[in-house]
Structures are given as C-alpha cells and as structure tokens.
Amino acid sequence: MSATPSVPRSEGFTPTGTIASHGDRRRVVFATVVGTTVEWYDFFLYASAAGLVFGALFFEPAGKEFGQILSFLTVGISFLFRPLGAFLAGHLGDRYGRRLVLMLTLILMGVATTLVGLLPTYAAIGIAAPILLVFLRILQGISAGGEWGGAVLMAVEHAPKNKRSLFGASPQLGVPLGLLLASGMLGLMALIAPGDAFLEWGWRVPFLLSFVLIIIGYYVRRKVEESPVFLELAERKEKSRMPIVQLFRKHALLVIIAAFVFAGNNAAGYMTTGGYIQRYSTDPEGPVGLATADVLGAVTISAVSWLVFTWLAGWIGDKIGRRNTYIIGWVLQLVGVIALFPLVNTGSIVLLALGLVILTAGLGFTYGPQAALYAELFPASIRFSGVSISYAIGAILGGAFAPTIATALVQATGTTTSVTWYLVGMTLLGLIATLLLRDRSGIPLGPDHEEEQAKSPIYGVSHA
Known part of the structure; x- marks a missing residue:
C-alpha cells in the first residue's frame, strides 16, 4: 500500500498530486453535460412519445383510455429496473471506476433508443410489438439507473471544494437539455410531418437520431x-469488495431519506418529462385541446427556464x-x-407555457444542488453505490408512475x-426529508477522511 499523500488529492488534485488545470475541469464539465444530455434525450423522447403516439400505435386493442394508461405504464416500468442499473453500476463504479460505467450506460441507452425507432407497430406484428417496446424501455431504465451516479461523481470529485455544487449542476443540466432536445425534435x-x-x-426520426x-x-x-x-x-487498495452490502448495513436509513428528497422533485418534474402534460393538453376530446406542435414548443421553452434555474x-x-x-x-x-x-386548463398556450416556466423554478432549485448534496452524504469507498441507489429509489417513489397516477x-x-394535491403531497415529502439532513457542504471527499464521512448526516443520529 502506498504512503498517505501529504495533500488530499481529491480536493481538486490529480492522481500525481498536482492541481488539476482549468482545462482538465472544463473537459470534465463538458463531457458530463454532453453525455447526460444524450442519455436524457433518449429517456425523455420515449416518455414524450408515450404521451403522444405509443398508446395508438402499440396498445390499440386496449382502447383509447386504457391504451393510454398502458402506454404511460411502460414509462413507469423502466423505473423498476433503475435499481438494477444502480446496483450494477454502483458495484462496477466503486470497484472499477466511474469512467467505465459512463461508457457502458451511454452505449446501452443509445442502442435501445435507436431500436425503438425501428420497431414495427401492433398493426404490423401484433402482441410482439408492445412486448419488444417494453423490453427496450427496460434497457433504458437500467442505463438511466447507472448513468446518473457516475456522471455526478465525475463532476463533483473533480471540482474544487468551494465549487462542488456548481460543478455538480453540470450533469444536472443534461435533464433540461435532454428535454429541450427531445421536445424540440x-x-x-x-411541423414537418403533421397529422397522420x-x-x-x-x-421515428428523433429516435433514429440517437445513433x-x-x-x-x-x-x-x-x-x-x-x-x-x-x-x-485504487492506489491505496481501499476499494470496498462488497460496496452495496456495506451501504445497506451501515447507511440504509440515509439511503431512504435521500431517496425521498429526490422523489419530491421527480414527481413534479415528470408532469412534463413523463409526457403527461403533453398528452393531457393535446387530447382533442379533452378540456384543453391544443395543437401538438404548440404544446411541444411550450415544453421546449420551459426546458430552457429549467436549465437556467438548475444552473x-x-x-x-x-x-x-x-x-x-x-x-x-x-x-x-x-x-x-x-x-x-x-393555468393549463385555461386553454391558452401562453398561460400553459407560463405555468410550466413557474414550475421549473422550483424544479431547478431542488435539482441543481442534488449532485453535491448526495456526494457529500456518503463515504468515498461506497459513494457510487450510495448516490446511484438513492437516486434510483427516489425515481421509483417519485416519477416512475406519476403520469399513470x-x-x-x-x-x-x-x-x-x-393531481395538484398529489403533487403538493410529494413536494412536502421532499421538504421534510431535506429538513432531516444536516448540511455537509465542503466536507472532504477523499479516502483520508472516511471516518468523518461515515458520521451520520441525519439529525438525531450520531453515527451510521
């Protein structure tokens, strides 16, 4: 085992002990933004299409209303497989590195999304169509479950101590950017191919663009x-052999509380990223009945405001x-x-856009600091597992079935x-979970400080 370095390398230092250059950090930020944008473009593209076309194309025999519920259920089913992605990525990330996981999740997501764009409909191949659609959505869920933890840790662990929240917001920007790109496409x-x-x-074209x-x-x-x-x-040979076992043995309560923090944000966010607002406001037989292109334009505008508030x-x-x-x-x-x-029920596209923009202010402020908050909650040796699994469980509790509900x-x-009362309840749940946690801004992240990191950040609990 190598000697303990005199300077904690994890506080903005490279493996050789020299201070990371601004160029190195810019490359990390750029890579995390680009990668997560592609990931969430793929993920949200499916959710938007579930609200707009999948009910009619893949679940036609179920009828309009039940077919639409089934379509939204396929969005939620993928969330059930996020923990599997998080478990796999957490183990690989804590054992073999964050970078490897990021490459694998990106490829898996892109292949699954491209294949959705090539998938025959129910009219062409019958029951095999929805089965294959669900299978590809499951692959997206596994990828999404593994992606987030690696991206945020690459950003936060490369960041100087006083800029972790800002650096950590860079992969978070991939969510509104992915929504912006998906809705825009x-x-x-x-507009290019209206109606039938x-x-x-x-x-299909936006799905094929994923390649x-x-x-x-x-x-x-x-x-x-x-x-x-x-x-x-890795140099000190201090990687945990069974990081997930260690996580749940010592930090199970912390994982649940951290999951509730994200659940409060995710339920509200999936009103648009899950395709519900798009479907509700464009239904020709519904109370609003707006044009699809107009609503997608409003969602695109709200993605820009979400981006700004997250940063x-x-x-x-x-x-x-x-x-x-x-x-x-x-x-x-x-x-x-x-x-x-x-605002949506007024039937005015301007007021619908305004309602979405107002919502994104809260979504941005409960999403931008999440990467830094999560990274500072868990010890270094099990951090990937901790942040990934907390995020995946929060996604199930929050956004998984929000459109279906x-x-x-x-x-x-x-x-x-x-629906409003449901979203109010989820927001208050997130607030309560946040109040249970101590602020650990600036805590050292490296393996030199595992004992300090292992102290419980939960009020009323002195040690994990």
Whole structure:
C-alpha cells in the first residue's frame, strides 16, 4: 500500500498530486453535460412519445383510455429496473471506476433508443410489438439507473471544494437539455410531418437520431480522466469488495431519506418529462385541446427556464449551502404545482407555457444542488453505490408512475385538482426529508477522511 499523500488529492488534485488545470475541469464539465444530455434525450423522447403516439400505435386493442394508461405504464416500468442499473453500476463504479460505467450506460441507452425507432407497430406484428417496446424501455431504465451516479461523481470529485455544487449542476443540466432536445425534435417533426404522417413515420426520426448522438457522446467521454477520488482509492487498495452490502448495513436509513428528497422533485418534474402534460393538453376530446406542435414548443421553452434555474441553484448552493438552497426550492415548487393546472386548463398556450416556466423554478432549485448534496452524504469507498441507489429509489417513489397516477386520478375524479394535491403531497415529502439532513457542504471527499464521512448526516443520529 502506498504512503498517505501529504495533500488530499481529491480536493481538486490529480492522481500525481498536482492541481488539476482549468482545462482538465472544463473537459470534465463538458463531457458530463454532453453525455447526460444524450442519455436524457433518449429517456425523455420515449416518455414524450408515450404521451403522444405509443398508446395508438402499440396498445390499440386496449382502447383509447386504457391504451393510454398502458402506454404511460411502460414509462413507469423502466423505473423498476433503475435499481438494477444502480446496483450494477454502483458495484462496477466503486470497484472499477466511474469512467467505465459512463461508457457502458451511454452505449446501452443509445442502442435501445435507436431500436425503438425501428420497431414495427401492433398493426404490423401484433402482441410482439408492445412486448419488444417494453423490453427496450427496460434497457433504458437500467442505463438511466447507472448513468446518473457516475456522471455526478465525475463532476463533483473533480471540482474544487468551494465549487462542488456548481460543478455538480453540470450533469444536472443534461435533464433540461435532454428535454429541450427531445421536445424540440418532436415539435419539429410534428411541423414537418403533421397529422397522420407524424403517426406513420415522423415520430421515428428523433429516435433514429440517437445513433448519431451516441457516437458524439462516446467520443467526448472517452477523453475524460478517471475521478481522482477513485484513483486514490485504487492506489491505496481501499476499494470496498462488497460496496452495496456495506451501504445497506451501515447507511440504509440515509439511503431512504435521500431517496425521498429526490422523489419530491421527480414527481413534479415528470408532469412534463413523463409526457403527461403533453398528452393531457393535446387530447382533442379533452378540456384543453391544443395543437401538438404548440404544446411541444411550450415544453421546449420551459426546458430552457429549467436549465437556467438548475444552473443558478448550483451556483447558489456554493454560497448558502445545499440544504438552504433546497428549502428555497421546495417553496418555489409548491407555488409551481399549485399554479400549474389552473393555468393549463385555461386553454391558452401562453398561460400553459407560463405555468410550466413557474414550475421549473422550483424544479431547478431542488435539482441543481442534488449532485453535491448526495456526494457529500456518503463515504468515498461506497459513494457510487450510495448516490446511484438513492437516486434510483427516489425515481421509483417519485416519477416512475406519476403520469399513470395523474391519468388515473383525473379519470376517477374528473378534475385535475386531485393531481395538484398529489403533487403538493410529494413536494412536502421532499421538504421534510431535506429538513432531516444536516448540511455537509465542503466536507472532504477523499479516502483520508472516511471516518468523518461515515458520521451520520441525519439529525438525531450520531453515527451510521
């Protein structure tokens, strides 16, 4: 085992002990933004298509209403496989490195998405069509479950201590950028191939574009160096042999609380990223009945505002702490979820866009600091497993079935008020979970400080 270095390398230092250059850090930020944008473009493209076309094309025999519920269920099913992706990626990431996992998840997501674009419909091959669609969505879920942890740790563990929240916001930007790209491409195709042409072939083009994006993302990611924290662990031979076992034996309660933090954000976010607003507001037999291209344009605008608020929250998180930034975010999100459906139900595309923009203020502030918050919660040797599994469980509890729940609530009650109360409840759940956690902004991340990192960040619990 090598001697302990005199300077913690993980605080902005390279494996050779020299300070990482601004160029190195810029490459890391750029690579995480590009890679996560491609990942979430693929993931959200499917969710948007589930709201717009999959019900009619793959679940036609089930009828319009039940077919749409089945379509949204395929969005949620993928979340059930996120923990599998998180477990696999957590083990590989803590044992073999963050960089390897990022390459594997990117390829898996891109292949699955491209194949969706080539998939025959129910009219062509019958029941095999929805079965294959669900299988490809499961592959997307496994990839998404493994992607996030690696991306955020590459960003945060390369960051200087006083800029972790800002650096950690870079992979978070991939979510609004992915939504922006997915909605923009679908909106463009809705204009180029309107009506029946969109159902026949227009929706496929954005899926096939994924093949090109995956090549770009792979090229960018392979240029990035491994995380300095992992390299230090590998050099010292201090990698955990069974990181997932260690995680749940010592930090199970922390994983659940961290998952609730994300669940509060994810449920509200999946009103658009899960395709619900798109479907609800474009249904010709529904109360709103807006044009598909117009709604996709409004979602695209909201993705831009989400991007801005996420970056702003990352910056503010380094100034006032992750916890305080989150508390501001929950208040903003509460306002957003209360205002959303009253504005959407006016039938005005301008007010719909306004409602989505208001919502994104809270979404950005409860998402921008998440990478730094999560990274600072867990010890170095099991950090990949901790952040990945917390994120995956939070996604199941929050966004997995949010569109399905919203659809069922409206069908049962005849009003979107029930959906509003559901989103209010999830927002308050996230707020409570946040209040249970201490702010650990700036805690050392390297293996020199595992004892300090192992102290419980939960109020009222002194040690894991």
